[in-house]
Amino acid sequence: MKKEEKIRVGISIGDLNGIGSEVILKTFEDSRMLDFCTPIIFASVKILSFLKKHYKSNVHLHGIDKISQALDGKVNVLNVWKESVNINFGKEDLKIGSYAIKSLKQATEALKNDEINILVTAPISKHSIQSQDFNFPGHTDYLNQELEGNSLMFMITEDLKIGLLTDHVAINDITKTITPELIEQKIKTIHQSLRQDFAIMKPKIAVLGINPHSGDNGVIGTEDDEILKPTLQKINESGILVYGPYAADSFFGSDTHKAFDAIVASYHDQGLIPFKTLSFGKGVNYTAGLNKVRTSPDHGTAFEIAGKNVADHNSFKEALFSALTIYKNRIEFQELTKNPLKKQPRKPQNKA
Structure with a gap:
């Protein structure tokens, strides 16, 4: 990797009814974070714009439909879906869980294909993610299947x-x-x-x-x-x-x-x-x-405080x-x- 190239950080959105989106937005309210990396959030610019307004965030979002459109110096949001999503903070919801998995799967594919360099995952609800297409207790087991090692x-x-x-x-x-x-x-x-x-x-x-x-x-x-x-x-x-x-x-x-x-x-x-x-x-x-780098915060969805704008x-x-x-x-x-x-x-x- 050339020195002038910023590290591309893929971010899976996690459970939208939890605090994941809040802690992501709060992290990038400090524009200096963009000096260290180029973030690409795997979600929907429509839902992130709604959440930005809810949390009164000053983050400037750059919506993209392909990873190749991501720009350095911007908080990029890749449209994994475009339809509206109903947020119900603090509630377990299988439909919301399906969006968390869409985000995770597409981010993992991008990681495997070297379109992003590292992956940071927001918290998911282990109950809400379960389906016929996704039967894992959490991120770790899924990534173990998808990545080498x-x-x-x-x-x-x-x-x-x-x-x-x-x-x-x-x-x-x-x-x-x-x-x-x-x-x-x-x-x-x-x-x-x-x-x-x-x-x-x-x-x-x-x-x-x-x-x-x-x-x-x-x-x-x-x-x-x-x-x-x-x-x-x-x-x-x-x-x-x-x-x-x-x-x-x-x-x-x-x-x-x-x-x-x-x-x-x-x-x-x-x-x-x-x-x-x-x-x-x-x-x-x-x-x-x-063979790839993935990290996550050490907490869960924190449904009890979701939507209240008090998450650390x-x-x-x-x-x-x-x-x-x-x-x-x-x-x-x-x-x-x-x-x-x-x-x-x-x-x-x-x-x-």
Whole structure:
């Protein structure tokens, strides 16, 4: 990519009855954002104009019918549909969900075809998106199907990064899902992401136990001793610095997490409860392990405040900046890998 070319950011609109459109508009009310990227919102200029008026936003929208019409210095809105849409803030609606999927699918196609460089997704309602044509629990699973690689939900801030062995899996299925193969795959994905996406050349990774107190030597479950520990030892022998399993209940309260570049949680709430407690409003959901860059804010549709013009847009803004940084880091990593003598090794940096 030439230096003068701005990074093209595709933005899927998410659930129109939620706060996604609000946080998108608020982010680009600061015209300086256009110095960093060229945004292309996959939606409808008609509906964005309505929402702009509702939120009394000063954003200038540039409607386009083809991505090739997108202009630098403008907030571009690609018309994925042109018909009117009835907004009912705060309500789950399958029809509204279908527009969220139209936006996501077209943005993903553009990402696959290199018409956009990165993808930032606004929140969707997991219930409203379900249909015969779309049967996924969320963005991550869909993107894992559509893009090359093995996806991993990686929750990130500048100082805290938490990856998950299992994400949207029911509690009673967790121990059946965690296998040595899965553990090895996820940790290798995190290790590679830390190196290529965050410029941390020798990352240290901590792993939280599956059971309370990591099983207490088999008293509270045997999975930690029989599955997790031997797999971590094998991974360590391959040269990856991985430590654990650590008892999850005291790990964050004792600030042990600060000694590591990333933490691997065994299941969704084990990782996301401390992450959102420590960084809510600043966190980013990054889909690591894929051949393309996708980020999202760390919150959902927030139906309870939708339409009230009180939503905090900082997490969406962080998601955008994180995607830009990761994209640039990947280019630099690829150049360094192809020409190892061309540049000095990069200094470790945790900044997302």
